[in-house]
Amino acid sequence: MTGSVTLYCSEKTRASEVRIKLKSVIAIAVPRASQATNGDMSHFAGLSPSTVSTSTHETVLLQIDKRLRPEDAQYRPTEQSSPQKNHSSRIDRAGYFEWAFHFDLPEQGANKNTLPNGFPGVGSFYPPSYVLESDPIHGRREEWASVKWYLKVTVERPGLFRSNDRTLIPFIYMPPPPDSVSSLLIQRQALSAQTQDLVSHASVPLVIPNTLAESPSKWKTHYIQLNEAALGQHIKRTFLQKLTGSNKPKEERWALTFPGNPLAVFPLRAVVPFILTLVHSAEMPLVVHPHVALVQKVHLKARSSAAHAQYIAHATVVTSSLSKSGMQQWFGSIQFPNWCSPTFETSLLGVEYFLQVKPLKTPEAQVLLNIPPQLPQKLSELHA
Numbered sequence: 170m171t172g173s174v175t176l177y178c179s180e181k182t183r184a185s186e187v188r189i190k191l192k193s194v195i196a197i198a199v200p201r202a203s204q205a206t207n208g209d210m211s212h213f214a215g216l217s218p219s220t221v222s223t224s225t226h227e228t229v230l231l232q233i234d235k236r237l238r239p240e241d242a243q244y245r246p247t248e249q250s251s252p253q254k255n256h257s258s259r260i261d262r263a264g265y266f267e268w269a270f271h272f273d274l275p276e277q278g279a280n281k282n283t284l285p286n287g288f289p290g291v292g293s294f295y296p297p298s299y300v301l302e303s304d305p306i307h308g309r310r311e312e313w314a315s316v317k318w319y320l321k322v323t324v325e326r327p328g329l330f331r332s333n334d335r336t337l338i339p340f341i342y343m344p345p346p347p348d349s350v351s352s353l354l355i356q357r358q359a360l361s362a363q364t365q366d367l368v369s370h371a372s373v374p375l376v377i378p379n380t381l382a383e384s385p386s387k388w389k390t391h392y393i394q395l396n397e398a399a400l401g402q403h404i405k406r407t408f409l410q411k412l413t414g415s416n417k418p419k420e421e422r423w424a425l426t427f428p429g430n431p432l433a434v435f436p437l438r439a440v441v442p443f444i445l446t447l448v449h450s451a452e453m454p455l456v457v458h459p460h461v462a463l464v465q466k467v468h469l470k471a472r473s474s475a476a477h478a479q480y481i482a483h484a485t486v487v488t489s490s491l492s493k494s495g496m497q498q499w500f501g502s503i504q505f506p507n508w509c510s511p512t513f514e515t516s517l518l519g520v521e522y523f524l525q526v527k528p529l530k531t532p533e534a535q536v537l538l539n540i541p542p543q544l545p546q547k548l549s550e551l552h553a
Contacts, residue, residue, distance in 0.1 A: 171270070171272075173268060174237060174322055176266045178263055178265075183261050184266075184325060185325045186236065187237040187260070188236050188325070191232070192320075193318045194230065194315075194317050195228050195518055197313065197314040197471055198223040198313055198314070198469075199226075199469040199475050200222070201221070213313060213477050217306045218312070219311060224473050226517055228516075230295055230515075231295055237270065239255060239260050240258040242255040243255065243266070244265070244266055245264055245267070274294070274295065295342070296515055297316065297344055297510050300314070300316075314469055316518065318341070321335065321337050322336045350432065350434055363380075364442040371500075374488045374489055375500045388444075389428070393423040394420065395455060396419065397419050397420075399527075401535060402531075419451070420451075421448075421450035421451070423447060423459055425459075425540070426446070429540070429542070434544075435505070437511065440502050441503050441542055443501050443502070443503075444498055445458050445459060445461075445499040446496050446499075447498075458486055461524060461525070463484075465479055465521075466520075467519070468514075469517070480525075481506055482506060483503070484503040485501060486499045486500070487500055488500075509522070524539070524540040524542055526540075
């Protein structure tokens with residue numbers, strides 16, 4: 170990080186020293202697990218840190234201090250003047266004093282560049298800026314968790330009864346993606362743009378072109394077993410079933426194929442394409458096609474632990490042409506919202522994403538599959 174600090178002194182103001190500090194702080198407030206809202210996912214909807222019992226924790230992730238020496242300043246008598254070296258080596262004149270500064274963000278520690286399941290995440294870099302807020306309570310939002318980065322400039326004033334001046338300058342930090350997946354992210358960015366264009370100009374049935382940046386033949390396939398119980402609601406028997414006395418529960422097999430080889434990693438704001446295929450159904454299918462949603466899950470860990478999961482996007486699905494083997498297919502896409510941060514994990518706070526597959530878009534429907542597409546930092550397998 171590079172920048173400059175400019176200090177204006179009047180005839181009556183002086184300074185003995187200027188310091189600049191770069192700091193990153195992580196803070197969390199964890200509600201008791203029993204207080205989290207129950208439903209198809211655990212979350213903090215309708216709660217706020219001030220209305221429930223919480224355990225809190227705050228940790229300084231990084232702090233770097235620098236002293237801006239008077240003799241290193243560039244001095245200008247007026248704002249339009251050309252800068253010159255501060256030959257007096259003091260900050261005792263009216264005018265503008267300017268310092269250039271540079272911070273090298275260090276690595277968090279050695280041997281940190283491979284995360285669970287071998288995913289080459291952001292590695293030893295620090296987590297990105299992040300905030301998880303409560304729903305508005307009386308028009309006011311409160312923070313459940315945050316990772317904040319800021320600069321603090323302190324101007325020390327000479328004299329026993331003079332107070333120092335302090336200024337906080339927050340900024341957004343976004344760690345770089347790992348070099349080992351940079352080429353894959355570029356490919357997925359191109360695929361995202363092609364998918365967006367394909368869906369916006371789609372005709373039914375949609376024909377998947379052979380010109381995609383990543384061919385569907387190279388995507389990863391997940392198989393899903395669907396039965397009546399997963400619907401979460403009673404299924405009426407057909408006249409033929411009643412006539413034949415058949416009470417055997419109906420079952421069918423689906424497949425979801427999406428870009429998951431060699432890793433399910435995507436750039437920020439990516440559009441993720443997928444294909445749903447009805448592999449086998451002995452009778453009339455139980456559903457037109459399963460419902461696919463994108464879920465964000467936030468882990469908070471202090472004296473107690475809790476998780477906040479929420480749906481952040483729902484897929485758009487259109488009928489596609491039949492597969493080569495004559496099976497019915499649907500082409501779908503789902504996009505990460507603009508506000509999503511990269512996936513990361515620390516000892517106190519973690520953020521991850523996954524595709525969730527359910528037979529229906531209803532709370533009572535059972536989760537059939539969770540697949541972890543990630544915005545680079547961490548890849549962890551989740552299971553229903």
